[in-house]
Amino acid sequence: MEVDALDQHYRDFQALFGVSLHVAEGEIVAIIGANGAGKSTLLKTVAGVLRSPGPSVRFEGSTIGELRAYRRVDLGIVLTPEGRRVFPSLTVRENLEVGGYCRRPGSWSIERIFSVFPLLQRLADRSAAALSGGEQQALAIGRSLMANPRLLMMDEISLGLAPAVVKQLYGAIPGIRDEGTTLVIVEQDVTQALRVADRAYCFLEGRVSLQGEPSQLTRDDIRAAYFGI
Amino acid sequence: MAWLNTIVQGVLLGGLYALFATGLSLVFGVMRVVNLAHGVLTLLAAYLALVIVDLTDVNPFLALLVVIPVMFGLGYVAQRLLINLTLAGGVLPPLLVTFGIAVIIENTLLEVFSADSQGLNAGRIETVSITITDRLAIGWFPLGLFVAAVVVLGGLQLFVDRTRFGRALRATSDDREAAQLMAINDRHIYAVAMGIALAVAGIAGVFTGVRTTFGPLDGAILLIFAFEAVIIGGLGSLWGTLIGGIILGVAQSIGAQLSPGWFQLAGHLVFLAVLVIRPTGLFPREGVAA
Numbered sequence A: 001m002e003v004d005a006l007d008q009h010y011r012d013f014q015a016l017f018g019v020s021l022h023v024a025e026g027e028i029v030a031i032i033g034a035n036g037a038g039k040s041t042l043l044k045t046v047a048g049v050l051r052s053p054g055p056s057v058r059f060e061g062s063t064i065g066e067l068r069a070y071r072r073v074d075l076g077i078v079l080t081p082e083g084r085r086v087f088p089s090l091t092v093r094e095n096l097e098v099g100g101y102c103r104r105p106g107s108w109s110i111e112r113i114f115s116v117f118p119l120l121q122r123l124a125d126r127s128a129a130a131l132s133g134g135e136q137q138a139l140a141i142g143r144s145l146m147a148n149p150r151l152l153m154m155d156e157i158s159l160g161l162a163p164a165v166v167k168q169l170y171g172a173i174p175g176i177r178d179e180g181t182t183l184v185i186v187e188q189d190v191t192q193a194l195r196v197a198d199r200a201y202c203f204l205e206g207r208v209s210l211q212g213e214p215s216q217l218t219r220d221d222i223r224a225a226y227f228g229i
Numbered sequence B: 001m002a003w004l005n006t007i008v009q010g011v012l013l014g015g016l017y018a019l020f021a022t023g024l025s026l027v028f029g030v031m032r033v034v035n036l037a038h039g040v041l042t043l044l045a046a047y048l049a050l051v052i053v054d055l056t057d058v059n060p061f062l063a064l065l066v067v068i069p070v071m072f073g074l075g076y077v078a079q080r081l082l083i084n085l086t087l088a089g090g091v092l093p094p095l096l097v098t099f100g101i102a103v104i105i106e107n108t109l110l111e112v113f114s115a116d117s118q119g120l121n122a123g124r125i126e127t128v129s130i131t132i133t134d135r136l137a138i139g140w141f142p143l144g145l146f147v148a149a150v151v152v153l154g155g156l157q158l159f160v161d162r163t164r165f166g167r168a169l170r171a172t173s174d175d176r177e178a179a180q181l182m183a184i185n186d187r188h189i190y191a192v193a194m195g196i197a198l199a200v201a202g203i204a205g206v207f208t209g210v211r212t213t214f215g216p217l218d219g220a221i222l223l224i225f226a227f228e229a230v231i232i233g234g235l236g237s238l239w240g241t242l243i244g245g246i247i248l249g250v251a252q253s254i255g256a257q258l259s260p261g262w263f264q265l266a267g268h269l270v271f272l273a274v275l276v277i278r279p280t281g282l283f284p285r286e287g288v289a290a
Helices: A039-047 A069-075 A092-099 A110-116 A118-122 A133-145 A163-171 A173-178 A190-196 A219-227 B002-031 B038-056 B060-089 B092-113 B140-162 B164-174 B176-180 B186-211 B219-233 B238-258 B262-277
Strands: A002-010 A013-022 A028-033 A057-059 A077-080 A151-155 A182-187 A199-204 A207-212 B129-131 B137-139
Touching: A002 A039, A013 A039, A013 A207, A028 A039, A028 A190, A028 A219, A039 A057, A039 A077, A039 A151, A039 A182, A069 A077, A069 B176, A077 A133, A092 A110, A092 A133, A092 B164, A110 A118, A110 A133, A118 A133, A133 A151, A133 A163, A163 A173, A163 A190, A173 A182, A182 A190, A199 A219, A207 A219, B002 B038, B002 B137, B002 B140, B002 B164, B002 B186, B002 B219, B002 B238, B038 B060, B038 B092, B038 B186, B038 B219, B060 B092, B060 B186, B092 B219, B129 B140, B137 B140, B140 B164, B140 B186, B140 B238, B164 B176, B164 B186, B176 B186, B219 B238, B219 B262, B238 B262
Parallel strands: A028 A182, A028 A199, A077 A151, A151 A182
Antiparallel strands: A002 A013, A002 A057, A199 A207, B129 B137
């Protein structure tokens, strides 16, 4: 996935300024930055929720800016949106079934997702609205996996969750990569994200302020890139 | 026994109201659009059946074989080409557009068919009945209508609950944007929902045409009956819609029994009472805001 000189606006407000980045197949890339830095805007643009006419966003060499979100899922671009966004009137199992709506070929199935997140199996026939935050987040990730993504983008999966739950969710990430899925993780929780990532980008006020491998980024670099001080 | 008869006739009439209301309820439940053209479109289906019967001399119920797919197609196309485009602007634009559609269809019907009342003749079934006692008889037609309503609503409920498309429909209704992230084409889902809504309205239209005479200006009252059934039953709930239709039908029957002029008034009063006591209706679907 490549993003080249991407601008993005919400009406009069410009959220992204010439953002360029690339994600290679099989990588785990973390995107960190403060609230409002443009991280979620980037993910929504790549997923097609926000429009981006023009050649700025490419996937496997093709421009995808004209495709609506549901068509991008067919290509294997899947977003686990911020705030979980599970379907409250559907059961846990139905949520997962809807996740597999596109019927892309691959190894993920409801049973495999239950084996990664055993708590979901117990809750399979419960309404998704009755789940706790952590359970909903596990469901949201499982639902995304049902599409057998080539590129899975996860937006703030740790937000509002207890540390133990976050650890559990992050524990599933290497296994997801081993299935051949490339991952982009957007996080405000820097430590958590850098622990699993191969490379990281830091966003500041709609621009990339820092990039590199987590081991090569110093604490001071990150602080400067994150806060702009 | 006269009262029992009144109630039974009211329940059976409720089936028809449930058929009127189903499409309105479905469209509101899925896309939060109040289709003000629903009554006129129901009427359009009756006129379509009238044309088919005039041309081919078949029984009006056989005309359903044409009416249902035509109404589905009309709903799909209207949603895809017109109503979908209005959804981004909030609740008002779709309301205005469907009102506009209603005005256009109403005046076209008036122009083509004149203001004269028309009727569909289904033959003997309209008059034969099962005599239970000398004061209680159930007509085959009202009974068939009621059974048809239950079958249609039950079938629709099964479709929504059990099928892959039904799950996609509910997911889109919950969260349109998140549904797109699951590879669901929301515009197609909405169009199919409108297609189904109008197909059911088509069935209701043909039954109405057989049951009573109709004219180009009757759409408004059909819309009001549909509204009342939906609101009494609860927004977005299909079985609630059936119950709502039955309550409305029984109220009207009882009103008419008391005095012929109270037929509609009694229905309106029950509707108002429900609005005051339970604004979300008797059986609201979870998560639907009033």
